[in-house]
Amino acid sequence: MPVKLIQYWDIRHFRKTDFDSFFTQQFVPQINDTGLMQMVGSWHVASGEGPYFIAEGIATSVDKVESLIMAPPYIELRHELFRFVKDYNTKLLVQPDAIEPNLIEIEHGYKFNQHFNINPADYYEFLSFEEKEHIPGMEGFGLTIVGCWNVAVGATPYVIDETRAQDLATIGEMLESAAYQKLTLKLLSLVSNYGCKILIPSGHINT
Amino acid sequence: MIVKFIQYWDVLSEREEEFRKFVVKSYIPGINETGFLKIVESWHVASGEGPFNIMEGVADSVKSINNLLQLDEFKKLNHLLHFLVTNYKTKLLVPTGPVEGIVPEHINYRFNHHYNINYDKYDDYIEFIKNEHIPAMEVLGIKIIGGWDVAIGPGPNIVIEGSCSSVKQILAAIGSEKYQELTSKLLTMVSGFGSKILVATGLVS
Numbered sequence: 001m002p003v004k005l006i007q008y009w010d011i012r013h014f015r016k017t018d019f020d021s022f023f024t025q026q027f028v029p030q031i032n033d034t035g036l037m038q039m040v041g042s043w044h045v046a047s048g049e050g051p052y053f054i055a056e057g058i059a060t061s062v063d064k065v066e067s068l069i070m071a072p073p074y075i076e077l078r079h080e081l082f083r084f085v086k087d088y089n090t091k092l093l094v095q096p097d098a099i100e101p102n103l104i105e106i107e108h109g110y111k112f113n114q115h116f117n118i119n120p121a122d123y124y125e126f127l128s129f130e131e132k133e134h135i136p137g138m139e140g141f142g143l144t145i146v147g148c149w150n151v152a153v154g155a156t157p158y159v160i161d162e163t164r165a166q167d168l169a170t171i172g173e174m175l176e177s178a179a180y181q182k183l184t185l186k187l188l189s190l191v192s193n194y195g196c197k198i199l200i201p202s203g204h205i206n207t
Numbered sequence: 208m209i210v211k212f213i214q215y216w217d218v219l220s221e222r223e224e225e226f227r228k229f230v231v232k233s234y235i236p237g238i239n240e241t242g243f244l245k246i247v248e249s250w251h252v253a254s255g256e257g258p259f260n261i262m263e264g265v266a267d268s269v270k271s272i273n274n275l276l277q278l279d280e281f282k283k284l285n286h287l288l289h290f291l292v293t294n295y296k297t298k299l300l301v302p303t304g305p306v307e308g309i310v311p312e313h314i315n316y317r318f319n320h321h322y323n324i325n326y327d328k329y330d331d332y333i334e335f336i337k338n339e340h341i342p343a344m345e346v347l348g349i350k351i352i353g354g355w356d357v358a359i360g361p362g363p364n365i366v367i368e369g370s371c372s373s374v375k376q377i378l379a380a381i382g383s384e385k386y387q388e389l390t391s392k393l394l395t396m397v398s399g400f401g402s403k404i405l406v407a408t409g410l411v412s
């Protein structure tokens with residue numbers, strides 16, 4: 001089952017140009033060359049909390065990510081990265097059930113991600129809502145469901161519903177609609193620590 | 208000089224209808240009748256971090272807020288509110304240059320930035336906001352309607368409020384190269400940057 005390694009940081013801005021060269025010419029290609037993980041997208045947080053820069057990698061299993069993070073070339077790359085960035089964090093995302101995520105070689109479009117913790121007492125009601133109402137509802141607004149992830153390692157909230165839109169207008173139309181607000185209010189009755197982010201391509205990997 | 212008193216909360220599960228009735232019939236009119244604070248809008252966070260509900264009130268001075276907080280009527284209303292909500296918090300916002308706070312009269316959506324200014328860049332920041340950021344945001348269709356210092360309440364310390372006639376317009380702005388260029392420049396002068404898109408709940412008539 002595919003997993004995601006999300007890395008996020010703020011760029012030390014006096015090193016911005018150096019960062020751009022390092023990230024595109026060394027960090028991304030050298031991680032891809034290991035064959036353990038594919039870097040599929042990099043994003044700016046257009047709306048939501050920082051850090052502002054998000055790098056997204058996909059591996060075929062947790063074992064591959066483990067091999068990557070123990071590999072000396074990766075440790076060296078990450079060490080080099082710290083010269084250009086601050087507030088570095090990571091999350092390892094896994095699929096909680098048998099739903100196959102919608103993953104692609106290089107990302108395109110825009111992301112709208114919701115994150116939250118499920119209220120323990122509402123767990124089974126949440127699962128039913130997610131399957132029968134939330135996911136079909138989001139698809140009805142014109143978004144593609146990329147994955148419903150659990151944060152296996154990293155900061156909570158521990159559930160991330162990841163969606164992809166072809167354009168920002170689709171997300172805008174959804175956010176203004178009464179149907180979306182109704183759907184979100186129902187979701188909020190089942191979860192806590194809710195938040196969401198709109199991501200736009202940073203231009204380093206995907207555009 | 209207007210100041211803002213912002214309240215945040217999440218509504219408790221299965222208390223939504225009771226909450227709605229209480230806020231519309233008792234809480235908002237009760238606060239407005241004190242004469243110390245006027246509730247001008249109530250918002251949902253459409254994009255950004257929670258709490259999900261934001262109540263926006265304006266007063267003519269910090270003293271008015273102080274008077275409100277000491278009123279028995281306000282204490283009673285807030286006591287009742289706490290049976291229906293969780294994650295309650297407040298912020299008192301006072302104006303900070305170079306934007307004088309205004310309250311739009313027409314229906315609008317908000318796109319707010321929050322951050323801490325890197326104080327070694329303070330003069331550059333003020334210059335940038337006044338001469339580049341505000342004019343460019345207006346060209347992108349987002350009118351800056353307030354620049355606030357969080358005088359009391361959790362940080363980040365600065366809140367910049369933008370108003371717009373549609374969420375689609377906000378997203379067209381944030382997808383533009385100009386906005387990304389502006390944000391990249393802003394990020395060289397601030398830390399703890401984040402933003403929120405707010406949509407009116409319809410609770411305030």
